[in-house]
Amino acid sequence: MKRLVTVGVDGSPESRAAAVWGAREASLREVPLKLVHVIDWPGGPAVPRLGRETADRWADEALAEALEDVRRQYPHLEKTTRHLSGRPAAALAVEAADAGLLVLGSRGLGSLVAYLVGSVGMATLVATETPVVLVRVADEPGDAEPTRYDEMIVGVDIHEAPDNVLAFAFEEAIRRDCALRVIHGWKVPPAYRGLPFIDSDGEREVDRSVARMLDELLLPWRHRFPSVSVTQKAFKGSASRRLVQAAAGADLVVGGRHLRRSPLGAHLGPVTHAVLHHASAPMAVSAHA
Structure with a gap:
């Protein structure tokens, strides 16, 4: 059905x-x-x-x-x-x-x-x-039809299980016949900041390692959806800030949320929460597997 x-x-x-x-x-x-x-x-x-x-x-x-x-x-x-x-x-x-x-x-x-x-x-x-x-809502009341920018943005966390998020994003890209940009941001954990082995060379190595992990994560999806034009970026810094900036020229932004419930309320995660409140494009939220 x-x-x-x-x-x-x-x-x-x-x-x-x-x-x-x-x-x-x-x-x-x-x-x-x-x-x-x-x-x-x-x-x-x-x-x-x-x-x-x-x-x-x-x-x-x-x-x-x-x-x-x-x-x-x-x-x-x-x-x-x-x-x-x-x-x-x-x-x-x-x-x-x-x-x-x-x-x-x-x-x-x-x-x-x-x-x-x-x-x-x-x-x-x-x-x-x-x-x-x-x-x-559009700035002008008569402009209700969403503008098509031919690009979608998806934020992924390589440490989660983002299959549902990526499946949604790739399927939507196929429907729209548009490109897909995948973004992942990483940060040095607070406990490790200032340690001598986390210098500029160490950060570059972490950056290369994260980029490889993102490559491996996306490889099966590239094979499954070969017609989708995919670009990707792993970087040190705020993923939410980069996603909000990218949303200004996007047809749709896709993010994930955790299935578990917190006793203090919804657990959306800080990135999804920030993008929901600041991205100018429509945002899709899909539960992690």
Whole structure:
């Protein structure tokens, strides 16, 4: 059975941009699109003091607006809508179980190069193993269709098990017929800094070793996807900073997250967390194997 692309909508410009982005993705995948609105009912902060009838009407309007945006640009795409009640993150995670991708909107913080991934988005990210894409709203309301830059960026940690992340990235590159740039940043552990054997020659040797490990990691994926143009860079420094810079000219940025749950909340990892809040391109987050 074909797997859906599911989009969470709430009537905001961010979610409407996510709906159009999700429609584009569903068209690339040749699968149906499902638009889902979840009312945090009863008594949730999203609808304070609203009656059920008013809340239902609000949900229907949000779905109708997003559906109309999609129809204008993708008239032949198979589309469905669903209106649910419950805790949004939990409900969206359940909907994502039958989907190949879940798409949500992300809000910009004014003129700052930063974005707000709300509590629902963060909670949903770690409540599902389905890949999630956070979409930025366009600067101009009429510019909802994402610009195609013909390059995707993926950040990998060679010390993790990034098979799911790389599979997602290479498959998306095939769908878009675009190049893929792989980035890995490394740092000298704090406990080793200042030791005499960690000099410039030692750092160069570590850099060569990390580059070889990245080569070995990517080799089977190059064989599996020979048509994808791949460039790679292992470097000493902040991976999150390099990924954010690269996102300015990318169609999509891909990162990973850990499956384990922390008792203090979601464990996204510092790189993914930073890129989610600062990258200008849409970002896909896939759980590590």
